[in-house]
Amino acid sequence: METMKKAGRGKGRTTSQKEEEGTVRKGPWTVEEDLILFNYILNHGEGLWNAVAKASGLKRTGKSCRLRWLNYLRPDVRRGNITAEEQLLILQLHAKLGNRWSKIAKHLPGRTDNEIKNFWRTKIQRHMKASSSSENMDIRHRSGNSQSSVMTTTDQGSSSKAFDMAESLISPVTTTTSFHVLEQSNDGYWNAEDLWPVQLLTGDHHQVV
DNA sequence: AAAGCTCACAACCGCTATCTT
DNA sequence: CAAGATAGCGGTTGTGAGCTT
Structure with missing residues (x-):
């Protein structure tokens, strides 16, 4: 997926580094994690993020799950340039x-x-x-x-x-200033909607990883 | 072609607000 | 009412990609 090409964020530690430190995963989300979270919320709904983190089996904090869902996975999230x-x-x-x-x-x-x-x-x-x-x-x-x-x-x-x-x-x-309305281009981004087909393919029964 | 710089953005952290017990 | 837990918000940072020199 496109996002993953920008992988490697998060205060300079690698995911694996942190992974070994303890049980909480940090850093960029993997496709598998996205799918797990996505499916879980699809089935159980939003909220109770700590419970989501635990019950879904993700080694993430509730905070992290919430952020990922709100900013990225939510089906109604619009991505791409701001009009x-x-x-x-x-x-x-x-x-x-x-x-x-x-x-x-x-x-x-x-x-x-x-x-x-x-x-x-x-x-x-x-x-x-x-x-x-x-x-x-x-x-x-x-x-x-x-x-x-x-x-x-x-x-x-x-x-x-x-x-x-x-x-x-x-x-x-x-306009005489150097401010320009951004060009519209929706390329280069994957959308959370992309997960829908994946989700359909994998079905509700699937538990990724 | 390579190096350096800038931009864009996901994700983290700390703090505050709100809810629950 | 107080304390603890959880959710939410805003600020900041790190990194890859793209652009410039």
């Missing part, structure tokens, strides 16, 4: 809510807080940095005081700035 409309929504919601990623995600069906957070950090924040340095101004004094108190100073600045940009996003033609 212009979604970007605009994110900008607007962030201006309103601050770094409340899960709340923002609720307004974007199929998108996860993690995905939005990543998007914000890699795309928006980067852009903010670039443009603010070129403007050479102190954005901290800009408006944006309606932000959540949790937000950092730079968050506030970037957020209000981002919101300013929202307008230009609606009509990208007029």
Whole structure:
């Protein structure tokens, strides 16, 4: 599967290293683990993640199972690039809510807080940095005081700035900034939906591994 | 062609909120 | 009401892929 080509995350330890340390597995999920979790939740439903972790036989923490399910395996998870409309929504919601990623995600069906957070950090924040340095101004004094108190100073600045940009996003033609609405391309990603056929093939009876 | 740099993103950690006993 | 357990959230990190020099 495609995801696995990016295997090897997680604070620099290899899965096998950790595996030997104890009973809890860390690091990237394998296809087998995905299938186990997927099938288990299919049959028993979400929630009680520690129980899921135990009962499914996965050597993962409940936390890890939850994260994997929410961010990756859930059938309604949309993967691939964020559309212009979604970007605009994110900008607007962030201006309103601050770094409340899960709340923002609720307004974007199929998108996860993690995905939005990543998007914000890699795309928006980067852009903010670039443009603010070129403007050479102190954005901290800009408006944006309606932000959540949790937000950092730079968050506030970037957020209000981002919101300013929202307008230009609606009509990208007029955009003079270096921010570009992402190209739409759905290639290169496997979808959790890919598991469905697999699941059908293996059937409910199957217990992977 | 190789090396270095940047980007994207999955997954971890720590903290907080909520639920249960 | 207090303490412990569990779930959820946001921040951060590590790594592979792709791009640039």
